[in-house]
Amino acid sequence: MSTGPYPGCTSWVPWDHQAWQAQAKDEEASASATPRCGDQGQELWTRDLCIVGLILGWGAALAALSTGIYTIASGPTETPSFLADRVAFVGPTSVAFTATKDPYIIDHRVYRVSEAAMVIIPLLLQVALTFVSACLDSIHSTTLRWALLREGRSFHNTNLRLLTASRSSGPNGWPANLASSFGLVLAYAGTVVMSFSVEVVALFELKPKDGKMVSSYDYAADLGPHRFGIDFNGWGMLGLGTGLLIQSSICTWCMVRDALERGVGTWNSNPLATARACQRIDMFRYSHAKPRTPESDSSQPPFAEPRARQPSMRSLVPATRTIANWIWGVVAIYGILALVVLLLGVKIQNSASIDAVHKKFREVPGFPEVWRYFGQLKYKYARVWKGHTEWRGLLIQCLAISPFLFGLHLTELLGGLARDEAIWRAAATGKRGASPESSLLLESVKSWPNVVVFVAKTLIPWIFGYGLVCNTFIIMAFFPLLTVLVMFLIVGVFAEYLIRATPKGPQPSTYGDVRALVALVDDESWDHDRIYWGDKGEYKDVDGVRVAGTAQEKLGELQMDALYIGLAR
Incomplete structure (x- = not known):
């Protein structure tokens, strides 16, 4: 038999949507015989x-x-x-x-x-x-x-929307x-x-x-x-x-x-809602008892001691390492651009000085004026009063803005993975547990990584509009570009923190892996609005072994020196 993604799980079968449609048509009873994707768990x-x-x-x-x-x-x-x-x-x-x-x-x-x-x-x-x-x-x-x-x-649950494609x-x-x-x-x-x-x-x-x-x-x-x-x-x-x-x-x-x-299956992008919808349409089928975790090897026994820390994002989702490297590549691009603008402002256009800024204004320039005009470079591409030529500026602006939009799109994925993990971990750490019914909009507002990403997606393009803009001239200014560089440095550090952080507590980390959530949550828990994770007591079949799993009521904390089923090394 083929090896499944969890210990003790020897196989899993992806849901065949086309095969189900054919079966439902033949039976002429799709709604009652097998739930259609979209009828169950629909938000x-x-x-x-x-x-x-x-x-x-x-x-x-x-x-x-x-x-x-x-x-x-x-x-x-x-x-x-x-x-x-x-x-x-x-x-x-x-x-x-x-x-x-x-x-x-x-x-x-x-x-x-x-x-x-x-x-x-x-x-x-x-x-x-x-x-x-x-x-x-x-x-x-x-x-x-x-x-x-x-x-x-x-x-x-979260994917790189523009860099991942479907075949069907x-x-x-x-x-x-x-x-x-x-x-x-x-x-x-x-x-x-x-x-x-x-x-x-x-x-x-x-x-x-x-x-x-x-x-x-x-x-x-x-x-x-x-x-x-x-x-x-x-x-x-x-x-x-x-x-x-x-x-x-x-x-x-x-x-x-x-x-x-x-x-x-559900328009609610809450990872628990996605997992519940998959469970209800039997998208993943397992041949052995649950729960399991995604980082395990099937050759290991299903019993393990709790760990105080869980694997990081970069360990369970290796692609995030490449994503962080690409973000640092974007930082390098704007670092080089800011340096080039400063050097050209000093050597060629003599604009990198307070005196050069002062010539533009009748009063001694303050911080806003110095920030906007220090080291400014200008290259004309159109005439102010003749010809419809501003379309050139729009295309130039597209080329200039593409790298940081790429970087922000990558950062958005990391924020989404961190949000998905926080929603799942609330099952053990939250007073009210975790809920598949909660709105992702509300969960996104509660997730500080997601808030950071939203602020970055708003402020960085706005600031960049002062650093490089096309308006008859291609105009670049040093300090706004330096500000964009500093903000992207913060984004880079933020990305490194997200992928390297190791979640606290014995609850297995999933980062929105739907298979893991389907395996870790007991089937009967999906019928309740709240899901709690913790110690469910002794395992009946093996002496000295306890069960880690989910319930609709608050569970006790795991005993760190005991053996558990439902955990993996």
Whole structure:
């Protein structure tokens, strides 16, 4: 017989979804004879939340697309009065506007706002994008999870959504994953170049001198109360809309396919809910008594002494070692970029000095000005008032933003594995045990690694928008890039901690391995809202051996010097 994944378990058989469908059709009694994947353990609230997120994705996509197309197609508009005869920074780009009927920057629109709104609006847009992306990610990752489980190719509750493909599910195959990856990059790049802060810094006037018109700047003049605005780039909105449209289309495909084939056992991504759904449809069949653990060898006896520490993530999920290395590779990329920008700012453009920053402002620059403009490099790729050329900037921004999105996607997997482990360990350490019914949204908020990942996915793209942005010029600044580097260093340390940490206590670690959870939880425990893990008393068949397992009521702690069935070395 073939060797199974647990000690004493000689074989396991992945669920054959197609074979079951044929059998159910022949028997004409699928609902009563064998539960369809999707009828048991279905979390309708989570599914409905996914549908709401999908609606938001479509709404945001169509709104951004239509606005972007209108902005580009309607042509230039007049320069607003608060910018007339003024020098203003549009993002990091300095632009002089005259009081004549010259148009505003082509493919852009500008609106006067307060200083606080100028700073907060881009951040709020980034938060909104992160939320909508999380909803779309949930749909895509849920259907991928069940496709991989059916194929017997991955048994973890959390997977690398864009770097793992199904062989049988079209919306989770490699072509769809590549399209979804492009859509993700396009959406984030579009958000970065979609809005820019506008700040008036000087009066501007053209004066005749020696038969020529010479520019005159007055940084000491009274600029009035209306000095701030926000600029919207039509190509950025078009990029955001296109990116969300691609992702929403693939997620709609996922939902339609599930409606037709009913391949998702539960939309609740709680690992216990996934394991319960697998148990109820008999996805894994074992030939020997449970429970078992994934790190064991079948040649070992099923009795073991409890251990004070459990294996780390890098021990049970070896792929996480490679993931951590890739994250450090992203750190190296942005470290090199920040160093190159500093060296070029010093050697070529002479922008890496306080004096260079002071020349841009009428007053002595404070910390925000020094942080944004110290070591700034500028390379022009488009003309401000002629030609629809900002699409080049969008593509350049996509290339620049791709490495850290890749790094954040990898970090998201580690956060998900840590969250899955925390949910399972609550069965022994939590006052209320663990619950398959709990919402993953709530569990994610309670999981500090997941909160760290969400904050990183929101702040790093926002900060990067100050470090490298395309707005007529490719503009890079040293301190924002250094900030991104420091944040990714923190992410790297965070990743190393997650994969090296050894959970405390004798409860076997699983990191969301669905086979392990199905094996470790007693069958009768799935019928209850709460699951507790601990000492279940003496084992009847062997003297001196005790049982570690689950129940619907609080269990006692394991005796660290006793032998147990249900543990493995």
